[in-house]
Amino acid sequence: MTKTSVGPKPAEATIRSAGAVVQQPAPRRRTPTGLDTLESEAVHVFREVAGEFDRPVVLFSGGKDSTLLVHLARKAFWPAPIPFALLHVDTGHNFPEVIEFRDRLVARYGLRLEVAEVQRWIDDGRLTERADGTRNPLQTVPLLDSIVEHRFDAVFGGGRRDEERARAKERIFSLRNSFGQWDPRRQRPELWNLYNGRHRPGEHVRVFPLSNWTELDVWNYIERENIELPSIYYAHRREVYLRDGMLLSSGPWGGPRETEQVQERLVRYRTVGDGSCTGAVESDATTVAEVIAEVAASRLTERGATRADDRMSEAAMEDRKREGYF
Amino acid sequence: MSGGEQIDSLRLATAGSVDDGKSTLVGRLLHDTKSVLADQLEAVHRVSTERGLTEPDLSLLVDGLRAEREQGITIDVAYRYFATPRRSFVLADTPGHVQYTRNTVTGASTAQLAILLVDARRGVVEQTRRHAAVVALLGVPRLVLAVNKIDLVDYDETVFRAVSAEFAAHAAALGYAADDVVSIPVSALVGDNVVTSSANTGWYSGPTLLEHLETVPVAPDPHEVPFRMAVQYVIRPRTPEYPDYRGYAGQVAAGLVRPGDEVAVQPAGLRSTVHRIDTADGPLAEAVAGQSVTLLLTDELDIGRGDVIGEVAEAPKPVTEIDATLCWLSERPLRAGARVLIKHGARTTQAVVDQLTARFDEQRLVTIPDPAELGLNEIGRVSVRTAEPLPVDDYAISRRTGAFLVIDPAEGNTLAAGLVGVPLQALQSDGSPAAADTATTDPITPTEPAPVAT
Numbered sequence: 001m002t003k004t005s006v007g008p009k010p011a012e013a014t015i016r017s018a019g020a021v022v023q024q025p026a027p028r029r030r031t032p033t034g035l036d037t038l039e040s041e042a043v044h045v046f047r048e049v050a051g052e053f054d055r056p057v058v059l060f061s062g063g064k065d066s067t068l069l070v071h072l073a074r075k076a077f078w079p080a081p082i083p084f085a086l087l088h089v090d091t092g093h094n095f096p097e098v099i100e101f102r103d104r105l106v107a108r109y110g111l112r113l114e115v116a117e118v119q120r121w122i123d124d125g126r127l128t129e130r131a132d133g134t135r136n137p138l139q140t141v142p143l144l145d146s147i148v149e150h151r152f153d154a155v156f157g158g159g160r161r162d163e164e165r166a167r168a169k170e171r172i173f174s175l176r177n178s179f180g181q182w183d184p185r186r187q188r189p190e191l192w193n194l195y196n197g198r199h200r201p202g203e204h205v206r207v208f209p210l211s212n213w214t215e216l217d218v219w220n221y222i223e224r225e226n227i228e229l230p231s232i233y234y235a236h237r238r239e240v241y242l243r244d245g246m247l248l249s250s251g252p253w254g255g256p257r258e259t260e261q262v263q264e265r266l267v268r269y270r271t272v273g274d275g276s277c278t279g280a281v282e283s284d285a286t287t288v289a290e291v292i293a294e295v296a297a298s299r300l301t302e303r304g305a306t307r308a309d310d311r312m313s314e315a316a317m318e319d320r321k322r323e324g325y326f
Numbered sequence: 327m328s329g330g331e332q333i334d335s336l337r338l339a340t341a342g343s344v345d346d347g348k349s350t351l352v353g354r355l356l357h358d359t360k361s362v363l364a365d366q367l368e369a370v371h372r373v374s375t376e377r378g379l380t381e382p383d384l385s386l387l388v389d390g391l392r393a394e395r396e397q398g399i400t401i402d403v404a405y406r407y408f409a410t411p412r413r414s415f416v417l418a419d420t421p422g423h424v425q426y427t428r429n430t431v432t433g434a435s436t437a438q439l440a441i442l443l444v445d446a447r448r449g450v451v452e453q454t455r456r457h458a459a460v461v462a463l464l465g466v467p468r469l470v471l472a473v474n475k476i477d478l479v480d481y482d483e484t485v486f487r488a489v490s491a492e493f494a495a496h497a498a499a500l501g502y503a504a505d506d507v508v509s510i511p512v513s514a515l516v517g518d519n520v521v522t523s524s525a526n527t528g529w530y531s532g533p534t535l536l537e538h539l540e541t542v543p544v545a546p547d548p549h550e551v552p553f554r555m556a557v558q559y560v561i562r563p564r565t566p567e568y569p570d571y572r573g574y575a576g577q578v579a580a581g582l583v584r585p586g587d588e589v590a591v592q593p594a595g596l597r598s599t600v601h602r603i604d605t606a607d608g609p610l611a612e613a614v615a616g617q618s619v620t621l622l623l624t625d626e627l628d629i630g631r632g633d634v635i636g637e638v639a640e641a642p643k644p645v646t647e648i649d650a651t652l653c654w655l656s657e658r659p660l661r662a663g664a665r666v667l668i669k670h671g672a673r674t675t676q677a678v679v680d681q682l683t684a685r686f687d688e689q690r691l692v693t694i695p696d697p698a699e700l701g702l703n704e705i706g707r708v709s710v711r712t713a714e715p716l717p718v719d720d721y722a723i724s725r726r727t728g729a730f731l732v733i734d735p736a737e738g739n740t741l742a743a744g745l746v747g748v749p750l751q752a753l754q755s756d757g758s759p760a761a762a763d764t765a766t767t768d769p770i771t772p773t774e775p776a777p778v779a780t
Contacts, residue, residue, distance in 0.1 A: 034335065036617075043618035044577045047558040051631045051672060076618070078606035079571060080563035161405045165387075168404040175738075188740045189432040189655050192729045193577070194669055198738030212416065214407050299364040 035221050039072065042209035044193065045172060046076035049154045049207055050083055052197040056154035056207075057114070059143075060086040062098040063272035064218060064229050065158025065210060067105070071227055072209060073156075074109065084156070085112040089143050091135035092119045093253040093275040101230040114150065116142040133254045136274035144180040147204055154197070156207045162214040163301075172211045178202035215270075216295055223288040232269045234291065235283045240265050246279030270295075336544055339418040339433035341461065342443030343453035347474045351443060351514035351535075352406060352419045353384025358521035359536065361408035362387060384514075403429045412540040427460065427703040428655035431743050434461045435729075438544055439468040441535070442493075446479045446511070449489045452689060455496055456703070459688035462500035463653065463705060463750045464743070465725050468542055469497055469507045472535060476527065477513040483529040486511045499691050501751040508542075510535050551724045552637035553581035553589070554717075556671030557629055561620055573604055573620035574629055579671065579726040580719075581637065583621070584612045591627060592634045592717035593644035598623040615726070632673030634717045642727065644715030651686075651721075651753060652700065652708055652732065653743040659699040660706075666741060667733040668712060674733070676713040683707045684753075691752040707753065710744075721745035 049056050058073065060066045073082045088102065106113045118135050121127040121142050130138065147155060161168045171187055173195045188196055199205055210218070222229065240247040240263065241256035247267060248255055253276035256262055267280035268291070285291045340348045356362050362370075366387060374382045406417040418433030434440060440461040444454050461469065471493045479485045490509035497507045510519055511527050512535055518524035521536045533541070561573040583589075587600045603610040604620040613619045621635060629635075636642055654660055660679060668677045684707040685697035693707070700706040721728030728749075732742035748754055 040577060040616055040618040044558070047575050047618070048672070051559045075606035076575070077559075077561060078604075078620075079565070079568045080561050081565075162407050165404070168406065189428045189743070191432060191435040191731060191740070191743050192725065193436075194671075194729065194731050196669065196731055196733055196738070196740045198667075198733055200738060212405070212407075301363045301365055 035217065035224060038210075038213055038217060039075070039221070041193075041212065042072045043076040045195070045207060045209040046073050046156075048195050049156070049197065050077070052195075053154040053205070055150065055152050056084045056156065057087045057147075057150065057152045058082075058084050058156040059158070060088050060102070060113070061158075061272055062088070062094075062102040062105075062230055063158070064222065064233060065160065067227060067229055068210065068213075068218060068221065069156055069158050070105065070109070070111070071225060081110060085114055087114045087116065087143075087146060087150075087152075087155075089139045089146070090115050090117045090119075091139060091274045092117060093135050093251060095230070095232050095249075095251075095269075095272065095275060097232050098230045098272055101228075105228075114146065116146040118142055121145070132276075134274060134276040135253070136277050139274075140180070147180065152204060153199065154205050154207055156209065158210055159208045160210050160213050160215070160218075170208060170211065172208050173197060174206040174208070175199060176204050176206055180204075182206075215301075216292070219288065219292045219295055223292060230272065232272070232280075235266050235268045235286045237264055238267050238280065239263070240267060240280055247282070248279055249275060251275045334412070334544070335414045335416065336439060336539060336542070337416045337418075337437050338439040338441060338539065339420055339430070339437035339461070339466070340441045340443065341420055341430050341434070341457035342441075342472075342474075343445070343448075343451055346443045346445040346448075347385075347514045348419060348443050349385035349387075350383075351441075351472060351474065351512070351520065352417065353387040354514045354517055354520045355417075355536065356387055356406060356408055357384055358517060359408050359410055361406075381515075403433050410536065410540055415539065427456065430457055430460055431464065431653055431655060434464045434466050435725075435743065437461070437464075437466045439470065439539070439542060440466045441470045441472055443472045443474050444489060444493070446473050446476045446485055446489065449485075450492045450496065454493070456688050458493075458496055458500060459686070459691070459705065459750070459752070460653065462497075462502065462752075463651065463745065465721065465749060467506060469502060470535065470538060471497075471507065471509040472514075473509060473511045474514055476511040476518060477516050481511075481518075481524075481526045483527075486527075486530070496691075499752055508532070508538055510538065551580035551719060551727065552640040553583045553587070554579045554634060554636045554642065554719070554724075554727050555583070555619075555621070556673070557631055557633045557635060558672045559631060560629070571622075572626075573622050574633075574635060575618070575620045576635075576672065577618045578613050578615050580615050580724050582612055582614050585609075588638045589623070589635050590638045590641040591629055592636060592642060593715040594628075594633070595641075595644075596625075596627050596629070597638065598625040598627055600624075632671065634671060636717065642717035642719055644717045646712050646715050648710045648712065648716070648718060648746060649683075650708055650710055650730075650747070651745045651749055652706055653745075654700045654702060654704050654706065654741065655743065656734070656739065656741045657702050658741075659701045660708075660742070661699045665735060667735050668710065668716070668730050668744065669733060670716045670718060670730040671727070673714065673716065675716065676735070677732075678711045679708050680711050681709045683709060686750075686753055693753055705753075707748070718746045720747035721749040722747060 058069055118138050122129055127138050127141055159167050169184055171190045197205055238249055240249050241260040243260060250256055265282055266284055268283040269280050271278060283294060285294045342348050370382050370386045373386055404419045408415050420430045420433035442454060442457055444450055473486050473489050494507055511530055512519045518526055519534045523534055555576045555578050557574045558576045561575050563571050583600060585600050585602055589600055590597055600621055601624045602622040603613050662682050664679045666677050667674050682697050684693040684695050686693050686705040719727040728746040730744040731740050732744050734741050
């Protein structure tokens, strides 16, 4: 018996998404392949890693992408618990709301959390604080040391190809040498949905289940699945100061300087990173639906709008990835 | 897995020779569909100005690596996402350099359409024919020939007609029907016929590139293949809530499955019945190709990762001898007797390449029997013996269950794309010069399906 009766999904399924994009000025960045397809692909990737590797770990920052990773991993292994631990490389420059969210999520789902504190590496002399006080670039060493220490052989990250030009070149399975380095010239061909996880002792594989998602897909999925995020993703009044065109919040990372004036603004964050280099955007979007409308209409990319670390040079992301960063 | 929106989408790949303007074309597509945001565009303007250019270099939108920007070439596949009101697109922008053909294979393995670029001044070149053969081999259903830099030949219709005709003959010899190949005269640099129709090509009445991409019918993954699902992972919670749960997790590779269906588990040939199709969002009434699900069977069987659950009536026959086509992707050549690993579905097994039966000349579209070796980017016919039986299908029938990876057991690198059977009609020619001449002037149309490997 041959089955040929499989057709497309019912037409009414498209109504909601059509409504979500109808007011947008330009029809860009709509869901590329449908959220169901993206979800199934991510679940497939999680299960491949669980089947092929001995000691995987999920990199977790408390941001929206890594929260999505946890959600998708729970779906992939349901009703069994997630068979991986989480690893948070903690710069010490956190937004308190994010740490509170992280701990609550871990407790709610009974997850195992490893924390690599950058401060510990600074205290024992393995790292030196930078003159500009930003700790985002300092994450690489604690990350690589933790991978060696725990013998992690697969490290999940929430990176998406739409974020940045260098990330657009990333495979879903990305082999790293014993220094954690990415060599774009030596990437393995990635054929069909057959992922090659072979690696030698000391090497590990970075895995990006969200490779084919866009920022808008992430938000549409958050809305559909009703996923909780740290409160800083939604508009709130916050004391901020302007530096290099970005609205920074004061915190343990220093600032404002004498010339920088603090003012209260209605803002939200589009990404969660080191507080010293992650800027807020002015926004009155307090619900997921309002955020979706705002993201769809924005003329700035997520990283271009709020990440100082990507502005350091024309190839800042690539250089950091070559060093072992995500 | 149910209830989400299904927006019409197209997965496409670009291919073409070095310097024929692929990255500029992709940049132009992104720019003219307003898929480029202000900060990205600002960066392109800034760098272009720094380099003394009068017009923004749109290739900088996609060539993101240092070496790419330094050399003005594309080294690796970049994936881009853009959308119009009619359709959304996942685009794999692949390199043209012969050294990086493996990345063209990467981009083409999942593509539903390929855009091949040629420079109007140079016409169809060796690399065009090679890329066309690769995308045909990998089963990309539709081709677009973008005859680029048409402005540099003064928008000459005869140039365009000549290039189109030469390419159409090559594509036909590779097995493409005339309807599946479209030629469009474009200038990526100026923007002629990419998103907007050009007044410079009054003799051209066809669609712009974007119009074609928006309207070309997208063939879904074929569903004529009976149900197949490789077991990726066995879900056994052993929790108080689910003490006896035993689910077989995987992504449906082909066909359709419903509760109550009788299934066979290969390679052991065990029989059972689907009890339930589970997802974290609740059970499903049916699951189709592409969906990640968990199957619960009515019998307690010994099933593990790599086993394939399939329909009983047309169960894939597990084989240890496979006739296959390889697209060799490694600098180290393949010779008979090579010991490799093969990954098919969720199973990786040891294998020996017993024999190299033919090498395919993608320029003349003929096969050369009994080659001594298969070099980088060469396509050849081999017979492979596997340590464990694999339930394979013919690639011509299923891109999912007919595909495998060849992996280096020592280094772990992916050595080849493997396709079960003879996925390309042109591979079956006998290698005589007469056949080659016929192939380029008088297209051979497929008359019978490729034989199934056993």
